[in-house]
Amino acid sequence: MLNFISLLKNEQMKLYSRFGTWSMFIILAGILLVAALIVFVFGDANEETYSENWKEQLTQENEEFLEVSEEQEYVGFDSEIAINEYHIENDIKPHPYDAWQFTLANAEVSMIISLFTIIVAAGIISNEYRWGTIKLLLIRPISRTKILFSKFVSVLILSVSMLIFLFIISLVIGAIFFGINSWNPDLVQMGAGGIEEVSIFTEILTQYGLNMVNLIMMATFAFMISTLFRSSAMAIGLAIFLMFTGTTIINFVAEYDWAKYILFANTNLGQYFGNGSPIIDSMTLGFSITVLVIYFVLFLLVSWLSFTKRDIAGN
Amino acid sequence: MTTSMELQDVHKSIGNKQIIKGLNFTIKKGEVFGFLGPNGAGKTTTIRMMVGLMNITSGDIKINGISIKNNFKEAIRHVGAIVENPEMYPFMTGWKNLKHYARMIPGITDERIKEVIRLVGLEKAVNEKVGKYSLGMRQRMGIAQALLHNPSILILDEPTNGLDPSGIREIRSYIRNMAEKEQVSVIVSSHLLSEIELMCDRIGIIKNGELITVEEVQDTSTENDDVTVKLDLDDNEKAMTILQDQLELETKIVQERVVANLPKSSVPQLVRKLVEEDIAIYEVAVERSRLEDKFFELIGENTIA
Numbered sequence: 317m318l319n320f321i322s323l324l325k326n327e328q329m330k331l332y333s334r335f336g337t338w339s340m341f342i343i344l345a346g347i348l349l350v351a352a353l354i355v356f357v358f359g360d361a362n363e364e365t366y367s368e369n370w371k372e373q374l375t376q377e378n379e380e381f382l383e384v385s386e387e388q389e390y391v392g393f394d395s396e397i398a399i400n401e402y403h404i405e406n407d408i409k410p411h412p413y414d415a416w417q418f419t420l421a422n423a424e425v426s427m428i429i430s431l432f433t434i435i436v437a438a439g440i441i442s443n444e445y446r447w448g449t450i451k452l453l454l455i456r457p458i459s460r461t462k463i464l465f466s467k468f469v470s471v472l473i474l475s476v477s478m479l480i481f482l483f484i485i486s487l488v489i490g491a492i493f494f495g496i497n498s499w500n501p502d503l504v505q506m507g508a509g510g511i512e513e514v515s516i517f518t519e520i521l522t523q524y525g526l527n528m529v530n531l532i533m534m535a536t537f538a539f540m541i542s543t544l545f546r547s548s549a550m551a552i553g554l555a556i557f558l559m560f561t562g563t564t565i566i567n568f569v570a571e572y573d574w575a576k577y578i579l580f581a582n583t584n585l586g587q588y589f590g591n592g593s594p595i596i597d598s599m600t601l602g603f604s605i606t607v608l609v610i611y612f613v614l615f616l617l618v619s620w621l622s623f624t625k626r627d628i629a630g631n
Numbered sequence: 632m633t634t635s636m637e638l639q640d641v642h643k644s645i646g647n648k649q650i651i652k653g654l655n656f657t658i659k660k661g662e663v664f665g666f667l668g669p670n671g672a673g674k675t676t677t678i679r680m681m682v683g684l685m686n687i688t689s690g691d692i693k694i695n696g697i698s699i700k701n702n703f704k705e706a707i708r709h710v711g712a713i714v715e716n717p718e719m720y721p722f723m724t725g726w727k728n729l730k731h732y733a734r735m736i737p738g739i740t741d742e743r744i745k746e747v748i749r750l751v752g753l754e755k756a757v758n759e760k761v762g763k764y765s766l767g768m769r770q771r772m773g774i775a776q777a778l779l780h781n782p783s784i785l786i787l788d789e790p791t792n793g794l795d796p797s798g799i800r801e802i803r804s805y806i807r808n809m810a811e812k813e814q815v816s817v818i819v820s821s822h823l824l825s826e827i828e829l830m831c832d833r834i835g836i837i838k839n840g841e842l843i844t845v846e847e848v849q850d851t852s853t854e855n856d857d858v859t860v861k862l863d864l865d866d867n868e869k870a871m872t873i874l875q876d877q878l879e880l881e882t883k884i885v886q887e888r889v890v891a892n893l894p895k896s897s898v899p900q901l902v903r904k905l906v907e908e909d910i911a912i913y914e915v916a917v918e919r920s921r922l923e924d925k926f927f928e929l930i931g932e933n934t935i936a
Contacts, residue, residue: 319734319735319737322734322735323734323735325734326731326734326735329723329727329730329731330720330723330731333720333722333723333727334722447718447720447721448715448716448718449718449719449720451684451714451715451718452713452714452717452718452719452732452776453735454683454684455682455683455684455707455710455712455714456707456732456735456736457703457704457705457707457708457735457736458704458735459703459704625686627645627679627684627685627686628679628684628685629679629685
């Protein structure tokens, strides 16, 4: 165990010794800064501050929503109207736009972290081959299995670090631009069984968690490709391509029942929460988790077999 | 224990092709063993099997009696190695690179790392990024990482590749030092005889995956061995006549030098004679050509890169 921690330290040291890793954090902060500026300058953040007679404001909003829906057939504001009515009925004053709302709105940025994680996962093995350092790495009294898993765990540690960074920097940037009203405000939103009140913090964590599923699966896939072919370019290309086309492919084949066994039909667990519905009716949360676990184990098994059994031959 | 490493009928096949066809030899404790052969003879493959980077198709390699095949972790603990070029992480400092490898073996203190850095003379450069190092410095870093855990066997694959003459000399003296003072067994591979002849006790010659011969390298030939003597004299004609008539030696002239073959024990007599005859002697060079001849004979001159 002690030397596994040493291996993790080594991997983290190698990651953070390169500018590429730092640039990922810088890019994340940059994206949030730009997002905050856009909302601040063009957004409706300021308009949504509700005054003393907020109930009248909400009623007026609902009337506007109704007008628009009558004019345009395809635009529905049912859930917005319901949420506003809920506020009025239960005498809950809506929170103005603040750092928490900003953080929640930008939870989607964790998709970028998926991209970064894929890049790191794709390089962590193949770079050792490229640099030639794999030879010096594998002639130590440590099994190849341990080295492989230390690298995999390091990728996960880095991606969790980036998520924590994203959360903190969102709150900080949000607080600077929009202020912060309370420490853990509640949020009224449309849930699976109608309108519900949830803690905004829980909601942010849920969003991050759901994106984490996709992140881990694609990173593991990239890790496998990189171990198998010792090429980071190929691993990055393939993983990102599949990440973006995966859902489209699923939509094409959704009419067939076997489509539910495809990885990408299951990576978005959000389909079982809130007002989502599964891509294929016969799918359940338990089913998706089982499929994900099977793919996960399979990817790692392939990586492990190819890494431990293979000869380290010349360049 | 006097045997450091033992190769037992080692075979390696890749696909249907046999690359190593049954190697058998042992390396003694405190010995510098040269592993010589033309490029592509199987030197690097053999070394990669010794350190567990490649699987052994059949046979076994034992390090201090422990099989690298069945007990990799225990066996490799005693080995320090450079396989081909000493590649390091270019974006990290020398210190971090060494720290990285030190963390992988229990019990290596920062003190030990400093000691090794002093040994290879990299004190000044250790806080610079390895990417800025010269090839010679990287080679020394390579040796430093191999020595971190006080190995009893040091394996160096082409350690002088790409080094300038002073670098080669430096490496040579390190290696001799390690063997003589620390009783470390050293295995050095090369495709150049001239390079390893000077630092090895024994040289194994490999060709097409087979060990052709293992030769002792002797610093001093025994009394009865024939040696070739090259003489730089002021009067070659006179000297040749004297040597032929009085000592009954076959002589010839090569590159303005008088060359003769004679038993080593007769060399002093030859010198005395020339002095008596009042011939000025600028140089008497005794050549140990035996190994070189044998090498060329076995390998063929053209195959040496």
